[in-house]
Structure formats: structure tokens, C-alpha cells
Amino acid sequence: MREVLTQLNAVPGVVGSLVCGSGGELMVHAFPPLFDESIVRQASAAVADRNSGVRTAVGSFDLLDFRYNDGRIVVKPLSEAFLLLLCTRAINLQVLNISLNVAKGKLDALIAAATDQVFARPAxxxxxxxxxxxxxxxxxxxxxxxxxxxxxxxxxxxxxxxxxxxxxxxxxxxxxxxxxxxxxxxxxxxxxxxxxxxxxxxxxxxxxxxxxxxxxxxxxxxxxxxxxxxxxx
The missing domain is CATH 2.40.40.20 (Barwin-like endoglucanases)
Known part of the structure; x- marks a missing residue:
């Protein structure tokens, strides 16, 4: 999954990205070292928090784009998880969306395979x-x-x-x-x-x-x- 995120980070304007489970747990991230992992985990939990409004919104939208003074946060719902990207203000959403659709298919397949492996463990x-x-x-x-x-x-x-x-x-x-x-x-x-x-x-x-x-x-x-x-x- 990290390889998929690395490919997304190569899109001009993307600063970093993460995948979190539907319960808010951080599955994988590709953020620069200056981002403390505790902050990344907090962002992960906030995306899936039922009080944040994101979980309700994803039922009606294919993509969420949060705009701030210094940047943008884009959230792409996956089948069993969420994909979040931190972007600059100048990100071209149309170009990014093409990469996101490709990444969604890859990540959904990887998450499904990982889930099958987890439940197949003898323990x-x-x-x-x-x-x-x-x-x-x-x-x-x-x-x-x-x-x-x-x-x-x-x-x-x-x-x-x-x-x-x-x-x-x-x-x-x-x-x-x-x-x-x-x-x-x-x-x-x-x-x-x-x-x-x-x-x-x-x-x-x-x-x-x-x-x-x-x-x-x-x-x-x-x-x-x-x-x-x-x-x-």
C-alpha cells in the first residue's frame, strides 16, 4: 500500500497521504518526516469519527475536498477504508482525481487481500x-x-x-x-x-x-x- 501512496505523492501538489480503516486506525502513511506520527494518527481517527460528519458525507459523495488558507485535504472513500491526502492550495483536482481512481482499485484489492490473510491466521x-x-x-x-x-x-x-x-x-x-x-x-x-x-x-x-x-x-x-x-x- 505504501507504494501506491508514494505514486500519489508524486502528483504535483500532494504533500502526503494515508490510508485509515473504517474504525479510524492508521493502516499506512506516506508523509514527510517532519510530520509526527501522532499527528497523522489523530488525522486518521478524525476521518472515521462518526461525530466529524465525514462518515455521513461519504454516503453521498465520491470525493471530499476540504479547503483551508494554506492547503487542502482530500478524502477518498474506499470500500473498507479511507484515503486522505494533504495537498497544497494549487492542486489540480481533475488531474489528482484520475490518479485517485486508479489508486482506489489497487488499495481496495490490497486491503481485501490483507483482511483475508488476517482472518486466515491460526491464532x-x-x-x-x-x-x-x-x-x-x-x-x-x-x-x-x-x-x-x-x-x-x-x-x-x-x-x-x-x-x-x-x-x-x-x-x-x-x-x-x-x-x-x-x-x-x-x-x-x-x-x-x-x-x-x-x-x-x-x-x-x-x-x-x-x-x-x-x-x-x-x-x-x-x-x-x-x-x-x-x-x-
Whole structure:
């Protein structure tokens, strides 16, 4: 996907580009080094945020063009994601649109292939994932031990999702970036709402699982492997 973005960046007037999932998770970006990745991730989350108006608008428009004093932001809806480009004021939208239509076909195919690979992974296929009769997503709990990522949300008392799981939750509930989740233990019925963060954990062992800090495990009286009913509060 990065190669496709690099080709788009070659269009005169394009500064940088990114692809984000329907849940707001950053999938890939091609921005110059002066753009901090945290800013790129914030832009990613804003595009898919259901309160931003972009998700509503894309149902009626093939392309969104936001114009500012110093530049323009162009958003192209993909089948299961969004393509965003930061451009200069002088960008020729007609020329850009030709490249965007070509890029859309390539990116849709690459994203579909990547999704098929994710759900074909043994770690995900063996995980006890289920959907309740009431349309509630159920995922197993897990824990990250002895890692920088783990210690950061342990201190904050938060739960976490990796990018694959965040996209899974976002697709299931057709929502934007996940910031809070209501978790209910399927074993004991204990339920509570917790803040969540999306972490850049590339280990496939965390795909399709809810990563809990010790405080949440204690409150819900659950451990790794226990099934949780996951809802958007």
C-alpha cells in the first residue's frame, strides 16, 4: 500500500497521504518526516469519527475536498477504508482525481487481500470469538506482560486493542475510533465501562482479543482466555 501512496505523492501538489480503516486506525502513511506520527494518527481517527460528519458525507459523495488558507485535504472513500491526502492550495483536482481512481482499485484489492490473510491466521481462527444473539461482539481477554506498551496502559488503568482488533470492533458496530468499551464477563456477569487505547502491537497473538490491565482483570474477575461481551457505551 505504501507504494501506491508514494505514486500519489508524486502528483504535483500532494504533500502526503494515508490510508485509515473504517474504525479510524492508521493502516499506512506516506508523509514527510517532519510530520509526527501522532499527528497523522489523530488525522486518521478524525476521518472515521462518526461525530466529524465525514462518515455521513461519504454516503453521498465520491470525493471530499476540504479547503483551508494554506492547503487542502482530500478524502477518498474506499470500500473498507479511507484515503486522505494533504495537498497544497494549487492542486489540480481533475488531474489528482484520475490518479485517485486508479489508486482506489489497487488499495481496495490490497486491503481485501490483507483482511483475508488476517482472518486466515491460526491464532485468530482458534480464538473463541463469538457473536451473541443480541448482536453483541464477544472476544477473549488477554494480557501483555513485561512490555513498554503494557506498562503504559497499566499505569493509566486502561484496556487496549491492537489495530486488527480495533478494526474488527469498528466494523462490527460500524463506529469510529474506539475510546471506551463496555465489557461484561460471560462467566460471572460483572460489567463496567473502561477507557481504551489502540496500540501498535504487531504480534498476531493479540488479534481478535481484548488486552486488559491488571486493574480491569481484578474488577471483572477475569483472566486471559475468559470471554468478554464487548459493547460501545
Amino acid at each position: 485468530v481462527a482458534q480464538a473463541p470469538v463469538a457473536e451473541a444473539a443480541a448482536g453483541i461482539l464477544a472476544l477473549p481477554a488477554c494480557h501483555i506482560a513485561d512490555s513498554t506498551v503494557g506498562s503504559s496502559f497499566e499505569q493509566l488503568g486502561m484496556g487496549a486493542l491492537n489495530q486488527v482488533t480495533a478494526q474488527q470492533v469498528g466494523n462490527f458496530y460500524k463506529t469510529g475510533a474506539v475510546k471506551k468499551l463496555k465489557l461484561t464477563s460471560s462467566a460471572n456477569g460483572i460489567s463496567a465501562i473502561f477507557p481504551f487505547m489502540v496500540v501498535n502491537e504487531n504480534d498476531a497473538a493479540y488479534d481478535g482479543k481484548i488486552i486488559l490491565c491488571r486493574a480491569i482483570e481484578k474488577k471483572l474477575k477475569v483472566g486471559p482466555g475468559d470471554l468478554l461481551m464487548v459493547e460501545i457505551p
